Amino acid sequence: MKRNPFSSKAYIRTWLTHFNSNGPAISFPFLKGASFFKYPFFPLYINIGRNLTKGISYSLFNENITKEAENKVLLIYDVPEHWNNPENNTINEKIAIERIPQYPGFLIDLKPYKDLDSYMVQTFKRSSRYKLNKYKKKIESCFNINYRMFYGEINQEEYEIIFDEFETLLKKRFQQKGITNNNLDPAEWNFYKEVTYPMILEKDAALFVTYSENQIIGVTLNYVTNNALIDAITVFDIDYSKFNLGSVNIMKLIEWCLENQFDKLDFSKGYFDYKKRWSNMEYRFEYHLIYNKNAILPKTIAFAIKNYFIAKQFLRDKKLNDRIHRFKFLVNKSYTKQNMDTGFSFEDQIELSTDYQLKEVFLPIENNHSLKMALFEYVYLNNESINDLRTYKVTNLEDTYIFQTGSKTTKVQLQR
Structure with a gap:
């Protein structure tokens, strides 16, 4: 048994x-x-x-x-x-x-595969493999991405930080979707938060965390049964949605499973397109x-x-x-909706105008969602590393910024 x-x-x-x-x-x-x-x-x-x-x-x-x-x-x-x-x-x-x-239910039976590449070759066409690998290279080249699996040991203070951010990201995600999520019910969430810590120490659970620099941008709560890793709850920062972090996360979980002699990655119960696409057993x-x-x-x-x-x-x-989840969300919502669709425009500059009064802006810029989205779009389109980007606010123009990378200068106009 x-x-x-x-x-x-x-x-x-x-x-x-x-x-x-x-x-x-x-x-x-x-x-x-x-x-x-x-x-x-x-x-x-x-x-x-x-x-x-x-x-x-x-x-x-x-x-x-x-x-x-x-x-x-x-x-x-x-x-x-x-x-x-x-x-x-x-x-x-x-x-x-x-x-x-x-x-x-959906799972990946990993027994036939020795590594991630062999699984990808057997599962996806060449064009799909190219796109998936491109997603991983893109996000890792644009940001300082690192991954960590907490399994068997975790510091209590670090655990509290991760779980609090886990909850924040889930709330942000489901506010965007406009539906309720049972996991965020206070009774359920308090249970998950209390039970997961001892289960990690006993190797009955694991937390897979994705960081951009020191910022948590993705968390997966996993359970462990024999030689299977069960993906129970997964969330990503929706600000990184353009970078297909979900696909990258699955590739990293497959990699971890194979490196640690787990022969199944189980997506558990419930239908989603991505489960159907990645699994080889229903x-x-x-x-x-x-x-x-x-x-x-x-x-x-x-x-x-x-x-x-x-x-x-x-x-x-x-x-x-x-429909019930959407109705409950509308009835019970008690948050101030953020404008996630604020726009921006880019204009390449041959040289900076001497009329601009500039003040450098340093990361992180969490308190300016519009600027953050413009920055993410910029590094994505130009395949630039955030390490090479300098950001300036044009203090004498409203909602105007300058992005500089190497020899390229771009004017950014936020549209509210």
């Missing part, structure tokens, strides 16, 4: 503290790999972690299963179909296992119901739960959940 990070002591303890403070972890001798909490009022037992895990695996044994589960229903969320084969479990014939298909997450099929109450409860989840998946397939 798989070593599962969501069955670790740190995960179980922290989840119970945040979501089930009145009850203990419950285990059953006939089921190994998952612990449960009791749902109020009904003989229903749900796996600890509920829908916040990225995959649960378990095994069933015949020992006392009829007595232990006689009037109970066990609900296990998010069982990857390739992790479990309940038909092979040794169980009493009175016990039913209902498998309810839910989210699609699978399905299932919800499992285990109950005594000869007992009326468990059978009735299981029937109701099964049909509820079937209906929910039908609505999810119809994209209704996306």
Whole structure:
């Protein structure tokens, strides 16, 4: 059976503290790999972690299963179909296992590949490989980019800084998209922040962080199960969107996996185009119901739960959940919307006008989003390094700046 990070002591303890403070972890001798909490009022037992895990695996044994589960229903969320084969479990014939298909899952099986290049050759056409490698070269030539995987050790203070910036980038991203994100619900986020630190130390989780100079511009929360790295939550600074940081991030994760003898990079549950494009294996997450099929109450409860989840998946397939997230965002929004579309224009200068009164501007320029976007566009178009760029404000003209790189001088006019 798989070593599962969501069955670790740190995960179980922290989840119970945040979501089930009145009850203990419950285990059953006939089921190994998952612990449960009791749902109020009904003989229903749900796996600890509920829908916040990225995959649960378990095994069933015949020992006392009829007595232990006689009037109970066990609900296990998010069982990857390739992790479990309940038909092979040794169980009493009175016990039913209902498998309810839910989210699609995607992963890269890396076993056939010795390095990133061999994977790229087998997965993408030459033109696509050229573009993807160009993205990586572009961002690394324009900015002082470095990458770091925190796995097995991390300083508590550094961890706090990363997780705070992680939250900031997520909020910024979903404000731009105009939808809510469940991960940012305070209850969920506080749980993630508390549980991830001990899981990193135990090598059950890892944080992959991308820096531009010393500024965090990308974070991926990963979980580790046996020889697989599970990409759980990923976010990038949207100001760098032109540089295709998402594709670069995936290449770096593949590279890290192969260098550290991980043979799977799992994008986990939910459909996105990029998952389809990069993966070479698709699978399905299932919800499992285990109950005594000869007992009326468990059978009735299981029937109701099964049909509820079937209906929910039908609505999810119809994209209704996306509309709900957008509606909730509009109803609950409590932020001041930033103008992300502020424009600018460039004008090459043969020589600087003597009428310009110049004051040099030094990085970072986080408090001037319009200038930051103009600067990023400039280094992107001209394939310049930010290290070679000098920026001046024309103090006697409104919203006017000068970019200088080597022998080239460009006037920048911000348009508000």
